[in-house]
Amino acid sequence: MATRQGGTGAGRKRILLSGVFGPFGVDDAFGRKENIMELFHNQVTKAQGAASFRFHHRSFGLYFIAANVDADVTVLDFPSRGRFIRELAKGYDIVGISFIAPNFVKAREMARLARIHAPGAEIVLGGHGAAIEGVAERIDCDHVVRGEGIRWLREHLGQDPDAPIAHPILPTTEHQSILGIPIPGATSNLLVPGVGCVNGCSFCCTSHFFGKKYAPFLRTGKELFEAARRIADARGTDVFFVMDENFLKDKERAMALVEEMERRKRFFSFYLFSSAETITAFGVENLVRLGVVFLWIGFESKTRQDLFAKNQGIDARHLVRHLRDHGISVLASGILCMEHHTPDNMEEDIDFLVGLEADLVQFMLLMPLPVTAVYERFKKSGLLDEELPFEEWHGQKMLPWRHPAFTQDAPSKWLDAAFRKDFGVNSSSLFRTCETAFRGYRTLAARPKGDPNLDARREQLRQRVAQYALTLPAIAKLAATDLERGRALALDAAIRREFGPPSIVERVQSLAAIALALRWRLRLALFGDRIQPKTIITHHAEQAPAVLPLAGIVSEPAEESEEKPVARVRRADAQSLSLG
Ligand code: B12
Ligand code: SF4
Structure with missing residues (x-):
């Protein structure tokens, strides 16, 4: 059991844990347009145009820390600078900032703002940016935490560092879409x-x-x-x-x-x-x-x-x-x-x-x-x-x-050429992923039935193929090359031979996918490809759980603010979780 020295009431610490502020992936005083806040569109599928995989990840480390200390913790993810300032004004004992090396300047600015707007708060820097040499002198702060943060903060608060770790309940990605088609169901x-x-x-x-x-x-x-x-x-x-x-x-x-x-x-x-x-x-x-x-x-x-x-x-x-x-x-x-x-x-x-x-x-x-x-x-x-x-x-x-x-300008040219080559030779990753699911299904379908694990895996693959196959007509329609179009159509035909013709519902879904993909391509052409993540606020106000998991997230109505829409989240019990 965790030692509960944080307690409730006056002695309980109020902690703000924040990721760095946006906008992300734009050239400004604090960042660069190449530093996109998206995993795949940043460094994997970025050359694949409308077929690039799009989604955001939260600053997970902060939710882990929040779920494992006994304190009133607010996690602020993807704030604007203004939103961060307003949060500081609410009065915190500790302000923790998580950052990585390319966001050094943002962290420095946030620490500066924290000194002004939360003068009584201790400023703690964590995340991979904390490894920067001399960071304690380069950013006005009270503590720099290198490595695992739960243990550090528990010790800092006088709580048991060896208490069990509670795993928060979180989606891996937010707002997931490919070809402009939102991925249905829970991510x-x-x-x-x-x-x-x-x-x-x-x-x-x-x-x-x-x-x-x-x-x-x-x-x-x-x-x-x-x-x-x-x-x-x-x-x-x-x-x-x-x-x-x-x-x-x-x-x-x-x-x-x-x-x-x-x-x-x-x-x-x-x-x-x-x-x-x-x-x-x-x-x-x-x-x-x-x-x-x-x-x-x-x-x-x-x-x-x-x-x-x-x-x-x-x-x-x-x-x-x-x-x-x-x-x-x-x-x-x-x-x-x-x-x-x-x-x-x-x-x-x-x-x-x-x-x-x-x-x-x-x-x-x-x-x-x-x-x-x-x-x-x-x-x-x-x-x-x-x-x-x-x-x-x-x-x-x-x-x-x-x-x-x-020379200084050569690396980006090599990177661009490499990503383009992979896309040209191997076609879109969405097509390849669909092909992999089908190959896997065929392998398992050729095995004898009766092993509950493999039977379950075969069924999972069948469902994946059926879902991905809905996008093949859209991939063919928006194909970057004839090669890709031919591959998508051939794979579609092979799947149909195995699974039978699509139902009326599936045909309608495929047509809808084409319409969404065309709309998405137009959106990219007219307005560019940047998507800013929404600000997410999570309050972990109750006792930290000693065992899994309790810490859940529910959506609350968006608050009026300049960087709307804002997703507000609070701790809830497992029964009432509703995650989209
Ligand atoms: C998820 C992730 C992202 C998400 C970011 C989500 C977000 N909201 O910021 C996405 C996909 C968008 C992303 C993008 C990028 N990322 Co990234 N990302 C990761 C990844 C895969 C997982 C991080 C994670 O959640 N880990 C699990 C949690 C539990 O661990 P943790 O974050 O380390 O947190 C622990 C400690 O660090 C510490 N801690 C963390 N924060 C704080 C704060 C305080 C106050 C305290 C006390 C402690 C503390 O305690 C936590 C619990 O133990 C890591 C690799 C990895 N496996 O860690 C790379 C990583 C963090 N990313 C990295 C980089 C470089 C980038 C990019 C520049 C592109 C790229 N090269 O990958 C872009 C930058 C985007 C931007 N504009 O800022 C580097 C950081 C390098 C560095 N030294 O700074 C890493 C380490 C990958 C790598 N090996 O290169 N990334
Ligand atoms: S040290 Fe581990 S995580 Fe890092 S690159 Fe090597 S194998 Fe991968």
């Missing part, structure tokens, strides 16, 4: 089994930030299952996006989760991040039984595989094909402008990543982010460009270090 649930990774790849800030250690929030298969069950029951979907850098690394825990699902006959599905060596050790059959539908894998580079122990001896192309044949979509991630790259050899790495034929490809620049081994090495050797403002450290345009083979 996937968030599951954070832990933070950090023990692999310590030289460029990886998540691993280094948590001291190359893994800090588990959910330690066993049983705990994972129990957390998943409560979250899924509350939100009405059994699909989870797992924010854990290398979930399969703990094979025993993941296998125990499979056993628990089989014992309880409840078969969740998971989107995961994992490294190639752990995936191979885990085995594709186990992945299918675990219900993995998506894997984010860092293949990094073909030309310097020796730098990445996790990829040594792995046949990446075979692995990707094998996974897709089992209905597991792959996001293959690679690094451009590494030290050994030149304009003559970089194409080879781009072709390697494109040639994997993954569902999605992420190209990132080599960023020596503070706290990583690469950062330390570049600093020592004088390669680091310490003059480059942190707003430029987002990895989609410039290098914050002096590359001997590339």
Whole structure:
């Protein structure tokens, strides 16, 4: 049980935890247009025009902290500068600001505003931006928290740092749409089994930030299952996006989760991040039984595989094909402008990543982010460009270090060309994802029936195919190339051969998808592609739960404010959760 020194009444601390302010992805005094607040449209599907995947993620770390301290905590996500100032005026004892390196200037401005509008409050900086060297001197604050924040804040408040971790109930994404078609039903649930990774790849800030250690929030298969069950029951979907850098690394825990699902006959599905060596050790059959539908894998580079122990001896192309044949979509991630790259050899790495034929490809620049081994090495050797403002450290345009083979404007051109090549050669990721689901369905359909787990997985794949197939006519209609149009139509025909002709309802849905997609394309042409996330306020005012999960989110009527619409959320009991 948590020690409840926060109590209620006068002694109870009032804490504001805030993400950085918007607008995001625009050139202004605080940010850059390339630094979009969207995962896929920022660094994965950005060249795919209307077919780019669009959605927002909350600042999850803040909700975890709020759910695990005994205090009156307000989480303010995606505020405007004005909204943040108004919140400060309500009177807080502690103002916590979560930021990453490219948002350094925003965090500095927020700390400045907090000193003015909440002069009595302690200012605490956390998140990956806290790893910036000398941040305590560069930003006027009282504490800088490097690494895991729940433990720190509990200790700071005199509460038990070792109390169990309560997992908040949250959607992974907000306002999810592809081709302008809103994804129906509840979006996937968030599951954070832990933070950090023990692999310590030289460029990886998540691993280094948590001291190359893994800090588990959910330690066993049983705990994972129990957390998943409560979250899924509350939100009405059994699909989870797992924010854990290398979930399969703990094979025993993941296998125990499979056993628990089989014992309880409840078969969740998971989107995961994992490294190639752990995936191979885990085995594709186990992945299918675990219900993995998506894997984010860092293949990094073909030309310097020796730098990445996790990829040594792995046949990446075979692995990707094998996974897709089992209905597991792959996001293959690679690094451009590494030290050994030149304009003559970089194409080879781009072709390697494109040639994997993954569902999605992420190209990132080599960023020596503070706290990583690469950062330390570049600093020592004088390669680091310490003059480059942190707003430029987002990895989609410039290098914050002096590359001997590339001029300052070259990286963004290489990135653009790489994303365009992947799109041209492999077609839209929506098409590829649909193809993967169908390949997986066929693989499982060829197996004998009677294994409850595999029967459930086959049915899940069938449902995914049926849902994705509704978009194939729209993909064909908006196809960027004849190749893509032909592929979409051929896949549609193959699915129809297997599943029979579409029902009248499905035909109407497909026509509606085409209409929405055409409208979306027009919107992009007329008004550009920026979507700003809505401000979200969450009050965690009751006692922090000692065990899962209690902390839920319900929508309240939007408050009148300049940055409307605002989603207001408050803690509720699990029975009354309503999440859209
Ligand atoms: C979700 C996510 C996003 C979301 C952001 C959502 C949001 N509202 O801000 C999206 C997809 C939009 C995004 C975008 C970008 N992101 Co991002 N993102 C992540 C990701 C995948 C998960 C973060 C998460 O929720 N983790 C789980 C929670 C529980 O952990 P946590 O956030 O670390 O929080 C813990 C501690 O850090 C700490 N803590 C956090 N905040 C605070 C605050 C206080 C006061 C305290 C005391 C403690 C504390 O306590 C928490 C609990 O232990 C991480 C990678 C990762 N696995 O962590 C990258 C990561 C944070 N992103 C990163 C980057 C660089 C970006 C982008 C620039 C593009 C890119 N290269 O990925 C853009 C920038 C967008 C923008 N305009 O700001 C880097 C940060 C690098 C750095 N050193 O600053 C990371 C680490 C990925 C990486 N390895 O490069 N991202
Ligand atoms: S395996 Fe992935 S998460 Fe782990 S250290 Fe390497 S890049 Fe980071």
